[in-house]
Amino acid sequence: MTAPTTFTLGYVPGVTPAKWVRTWQERVPGVPLDLVQVSAADAAALVRDRDADAVLLRLPADRDGLHAIPLYTETTVVVFPKDHHLAAADEVSTEDIGDSLVLHPHDDTLDWAAPPGKVADHRPDTTKDAVELVAAGVGLLVVPQSLARLHHRKDLTYRPLTDVPQSRVALSWPEAETTDLVEQFIGIVRGRTVNSTRGAQPEPVKKQRKAKPVTKPAAPRRGQTRKPRRRS
Structure with missing residues (x-):
């Protein structure tokens, strides 16, 4: 019996991933999500060295070889x-x-x-x-x-404090490897619904036109006869 796949998510102090973790547990119940707290200085290296599948870090950061999606800006x-x-x-x-x-x-x-x-x-x-x-x-x-x-x-x-730099929290993962599980988590942090998709939407099924009912000629009233149709 093989062990279940695990998704490992790193996060820096101050970032609270709890709401995203709850959504993950609802949508991907068969894959445990392991949280790893990491210092801001070591956050980028955590995913670069493949010690985590993705990490919630603060920008600016060393993004060499990494993707990063800014999520929000902190006061x-x-x-x-x-x-x-x-x-x-x-x-x-x-x-x-x-x-x-x-x-x-x-x-x-x-x-x-x-x-x-x-x-x-x-x-x-x-x-x-x-x-x-x-x-x-x-x-x-x-x-x-x-x-x-x-x-x-x-x-x-x-x-x-006004007129000073602000920190942006971002989701980061290796450029060379965007796995299906990473895609799942990207969808969660971006607020996609369960039924939403990043790919092309399927074409809607064309509705078949209903055949028009055949109308029968009205029956002649009493005292009337149908005139024979002329042959062309």
Whole structure:
């Protein structure tokens, strides 16, 4: 007895594939879906090395040899202590944090030309480490909103930050191999229904015309006779 085929999906921190996994389980119940969390830095290599069939990663990323379908764009936010003066604003501009120390962790995926604020000399290894420093009052942190939610603390809050790069979440898989299972998952993340198809639609069946009923000549009324037809 052969083991069932498995579809392995990688995903970076902050991305929540739960709704797509539920749809997969409904549509492809015979193929288990295994989730593998991977760091943003290693996400592209995960599928390039065939350790996963596909991965949900953040752009920009090294896409050499990979397909990528952007799915959505995340709001960029600035994280700070709840008692910070920025908490009074609905959104924050880069000018508002121009004089503040801004942490820039090594796993940052935002495509900065130049990070805002005063960049700290020390770069935390991870976003989680940076959040701990913000809670200690060391500085501010700019991240995609999903990461601010992932590392939420009761003593911290965040606000949308304008005029800065935004992170795009994308589905990526090897260019050389688009399997049927990958196609299935692409359809799910793109919101295709069960009956939809990427190929050409079949031509509709032509309806056969119904034969017209043969009308019989009306019977002559009483006192009338049918006139014989003239032969041509």
